[in-house]
Amino acid sequence: MVKAIRFHETGGPEVLKLVDVEVGEPGAGQARVRHSHIALNFIDVYFRTGRYPLPLPNGLGSDAVGVVEAVGPGVTDVRVGDRVGYLMGPQGAYSQARVMPAEVLIPLPGGISDRSAATLMMKGMTAQYLFRQVYPLQGGETILYHAAAGGVGLIACQWARAMGVTMIGTVSTDEKAELARAHGCAHTIVTSRENIVARVKEITDGQGVPVVYDSVGKDTLMDSLDCLRPRGHLVSNGTSSGPVVIDSQLLAVKGSLWVTRPAMVHYIQPRAHMLDMARELFDHVLAGRIVSEPQQVFALADAAEAHRTLEARRTLGATVLVP
Numbered sequence: 001m002v003k004a005i006r007f008h009e010t011g012g013p014e015v016l017k018l019v020d021v022e023v024g025e026p027g028a029g030q031a032r033v034r035h036s037h038i039a040l041n042f043i044d045v046y047f048r049t050g051r052y053p054l055p056l057p058n059g060l061g062s063d064a065v066g067v068v069e070a071v072g073p074g075v076t077d078v079r080v081g082d083r084v085g086y087l088m089g090p091q092g093a094y095s096q097a098r099v100m101p102a103e104v105l106i107p108l109p110g111g112i113s114d115r116s117a118a119t120l121m122m123k124g125m126t127a128q129y130l131f132r133q134v135y136p137l138q139g140g141e142t143i144l145y146h147a148a149a150g151g152v153g154l155i156a157c158q159w160a161r162a163m164g165v166t167m168i169g170t171v172s173t174d175e176k177a178e179l180a181r182a183h184g185c186a187h188t189i190v191t192s193r194e195n196i197v198a199r200v201k202e203i204t205d206g207q208g209v210p211v212v213y214d215s216v217g218k219d220t221l222m223d224s225l226d227c228l229r230p231r232g233h234l235v236s237n238g239t240s241s242g243p244v245v246i247d248s249q250l251l252a253v254k255g256s257l258w259v260t261r262p263a264m265v266h267y268i269q270p271r272a273h274m275l276d277m278a279r280e281l282f283d284h285v286l287a288g289r290i291v292s293e294p295q296q297v298f299a300l301a302d303a304a305e306a307h308r309t310l311e312a313r314r315t316l317g318a319t320v321l322v323p
């Protein structure tokens, strides 16, 4: 038996319960992974609240690192003893150990600790696909990026700097602004006291930006559209403040704008491509261009408290759970 988080109903953080579960032996194509660190992601909140429906009861989490303890028949992607991480697959990462499809496991290079890797799998791979695939950035561009001091945000700040991209990042507090700038964000806008559109126009000499990466959603949608130059791109990659609804006529009126709502699953397959993405991310980390450590660490048993902190916007950077 191992300890794992399960929820029997959707709702607030209190629905997350620590229980004993049977793990069992891996079947064909599967591996059993003993977790050392589990990553907290905002998408976990969407599943917990039911915004993204799951059959119940269910486990939670899709992002963890650990060591392969056992493999089932036919597994060639990983071996017993490998250090691995993952960001895809069935929900259930909030657990001490679990059985997983082996094809989603990513071997971790020496030189990157488990603790750091747990901040990279979902969040670093998100920065990779947003900046290198969804709207491929060019050095010299100036971009607007919302929640720049968040888990994905601090990696995005560093990735932008490494590409020679000038990032304008929004944050809610001065402490977050300082942290984002320390990670390479060139300009910060503190949303509690500054006007996003006015500041972006000021920084870009009235031109606006070619792309906005907006994970905040409902609260920032209109500002994001107003910060774009004609034919600019809105990458609507999250809805931390609530879902967005866009009137297509508005896109014409505001400058023949493009909008995409990307999901990782469509940018990460096949496996060889996922491993290429991870290699690019790990190269940045091993070269010191991206440094990523958790800013908050909670015990697995305190997953509910970790959710409360994330939803209250009290986290900086990445958060991990330790089983």
Ligand SMILES: NC(=O)c1ccc[n+]([C@@H]2O[C@H](COP(=O)([O-])OP(=O)(O)OC[C@H]3O[C@@H](n4cnc5c(N)ncnc54)[C@H](OP(=O)(O)O)[C@@H]3O)[C@@H](O)[C@H]2O)c1
Residues within 6 Å of the ligand: 040, 041, 042, 043, 122, 123, 126, 147, 148, 149, 150, 151, 152, 153, 170, 171, 172, 173, 176, 215, 216, 219, 237, 238, 239, 240, 241, 242, 262, 263, 264, 265, 310, 311, 312, 313, 314, 315, 317, 318
């Ligand atoms: N599409 C994809 O494939 C994909 C993949 C990974 C993540 N995402 C999305 O990317 C975003 C970042 O994920 P993350 O795990 O790194 O989270 P995070 O950025 O660490 O946390 C969310 C941040 O959003 C900001 N925020 C603004 N309004 C908010 C509100 N009403 N409630 C809560 N937060 C609010 C807060 O920063 P401030 O206080 O500074 O405003 C908060 O810290 C999420 O929206 C997530 O769903 C999408």
